[in-house]
Amino acid sequence: MAFTLTINGEARTADVDGDTPLLWVLRDTLGLLGAKFGCGAALCGACTVHIDGFPVRSCVTPVRRIGTKAITTIEGVGATPVGAKVQEAWKTIDVPQCGYCQAGQIMSATALLNAKSQPTDEDIDAAMDGNLCRCTTYLRIREAIKVAAGQKGV
Amino acid sequence: MDGEILRDPTRRFVLQSGAAVGGGLLFSFTVAAESQAAAAAMFNAYVRIGPDGGVTIASKIPEVGQGIKTAMPMLIAEELDVEWSAVTVEQALADFKTYGRQVAGGSMATTLEYDGFRRVGATVRALLIAAAAQSWKVAPETLTTEPGFVVHAASKRRVAYGELAGEAAKLTPPDPKTLALKDPKAFRIIGQSHKSQNLDAITTGQPLYGIDVRVPGMLFATFAKAPVYAAKVAAVDLAPAKAVKGVKDAFVIEGGTNLQGLMPGVAVIADTWWAARKGRNALEIQWADHPTAAQSTAAFAAKAAALAKGPAQRVDYADGDVDAALKGAVKVVSAAYSYPFIAHxxxxxxxxxxxxxxxxxEIWAPTQNPEPGRKLVAAALNVPEEAITIHLIRGGGGFGRRLNNDYMVEAAAIAAKAGVPVQLIWTREDDIQHDFYRPGAWHNFTAGLDAAGKVVAWNDHFVSFGEGTTFAPSAGFNASQFPGRAIDNYRLEVSVMPLGVPTGPLRAPGNNAFGFVLQSFTDELALAAGKDPVDFRRELLGEPRLLGKPGERDSFHTGRMRGVVDKVAQMSGWGRKLPKGSGLGVSCHYSHLGYVAVVMQVTVKDGALKIDKVWTAADVGRQIINPKGADQQMQGSILDAISSTLRQEITFEGGAAVQSNFGDFQLLRMSEAPPIEVAYVLSDNNPTGLGEPAYPPAPAALCNAIFAATGKRIRSLPIGDQLA
Known part of the structure; x- marks a missing residue:
């Protein structure tokens, strides 16, 4: 059936089964390729998007559950002030290695800073522990979050 | 000099130039055998300078997160003398005839290309100078360059490279061997940190990876293989898959029994990947009986224990008389070590x-090693290799997994049968259960110490997988591993058992486990000798000397290792008193031409391990090309090693892998990543790669620190719940 989704501020229509995970609607139906497939089981965070500002794992989120809630993806998060700051900090610190997980990392970091503009190390651990990085860029992710929060100069 | 790795003397660079499509200078160089230099037309890399002065450099090595797409073009840009900001890097196609070796493996790109790539830059610069000299009617020797410009100081004239490119393209290149390379003191690009390529695309979610490839008319595929490796499809009803909305086709791929080749399975093709997956889930596949269906981790361990008890099947290396030396030893120490299979x-x-x-x-592949994939595809589809085009796509991680090309031949076989372009994506479960695993193995050590605490005998009965005298892929061990060749009485005994599981290289193949067993047992010997672990290693290394032959990859320079051990001891404040429950551990290991030492500080409280801090020092020659990229590889290698040491293990039951996703095969998380301080010891040796050598010393540094903190010796990985 057809679902009308609000994605990055635009209305997009997808004619898919209701049980289709949002990740595959974004990637295969709507051509938004930024969210990545890593595990299909909410275990790695590579597919993280925002739904009404909260970070969710799109690989296990059936499209029928979303309704009219606002979806923000890595392609659109730069249009928000915090998202833009996070992306900029990621570039300043040169966080990525292979880069595959980084869209999800940026989405989780942005949600963290939206909820708490001055996170502690413990806040960062709690918000980011569900986002795996196989290249283990964690030290720079932490640094970039602090740069984006204005806690650390560069 | 000692420890120097010599480049292949049978090769030399041959230069060609010509007009680029769309104007400007297209510069290529070829690598040819000395004897057939004229005949060879193997383009090896290229530089393109546009009329606007924009410089495009092709990067021939696949990028999988190791930063090669930044580091290698930096070498060309340095000697070409351009601003790095004016450089655009393009990924080259997979083309052995044009580019030669295109492998992201063995940490070899830096080693093999450091001189050659700089000579490419120097040669193009010489052509641009020659073109300016011709135009100004002055001697080329009177000209210099500033980034992007040729300059005649005497007449205060300067001209942009872009304006010279057209004329330069008509000139005959000089012999690159006659060109002086820059004095490293004059480097402006090499030795400075430059950011990763594609940083903008990565941070904004632009298409970049294999799963982002889109080809007109493309469908998506899943491919179900037998849990028991290479078992054939006995029976399957394809109708339930075909009934799923969006599924376009489903069929059996016959496949063979070669664990390195195309294996049997069932493909489902659909207009979205989700539909292909649903179709696959609807299938009930009956797999044929297979001879390896009884394999299990428990059976491997039982067999290994039996082999360890009996006499070894063979002796692979022996110095002196180990048995006599053990009889004469004041102290004899024995310990059995083991490590598991792990996935990439x-x-x-x-x-x-x-x-x-x-x-x-036509293939779009995130591969680290395209040419063997081309051969697999050519054989499976019965097409000539020349009919296959391979686009090198940035890989979402490599770690050696993508040196194998099983996914490539599967995609090609499925696309051939489907008659449309196909994107095959494995599920995570496919990925964990159908890896080319780092194989497990067992080391049974016995060593003897004399009254002064010196190691006088060392015996390792290595129990691994293989048949006859052949090891399973990446399952071998050899006596060039230190302290082999440094101890007068040293013996390597080997016993193997057969294996029906695909194995292959994983970051620092072999070494990733050898560092653990060798440096952990060395710590046990230090304790038995009553010596400080760092001092004991210094004594074991002895006088600076080369073990093995100059120029050979497995030669080992004790002085270079001593240098990094001293450095890391100094950085970490080795010897400081720590509170109860905390400890420092040291380890050092040589692999992939790099010497790396690691110290870790840990605290264990109520069975809970915390890694407080890590220090590491590496000697990879006289020049770090891209310091920040180097740090990334050092830190990443060590954290990768911590990740596998803590929890990772693939076990087998009924011939199949038990683990299937990140719930039971766990990666390191943010909260577990300790700070890591990195230093380099610069030595007068050619620069070598950093993708791997920091991994091998890390596991023993961790386990030795745990011993220092708790008195608990970890002899079997992963650590798992051994501290509870």
């Missing part, structure tokens, strides 16, 4: 896009 678990599951049309095959 690239975050991007294996995938590949293929199009087969009119006898031509």
């Amino acid at each position: 678990a690239n975050l991007e599951p294996q995938n590949c896009t293929a199009s087969v049309k009119d006898g031509k095959v």
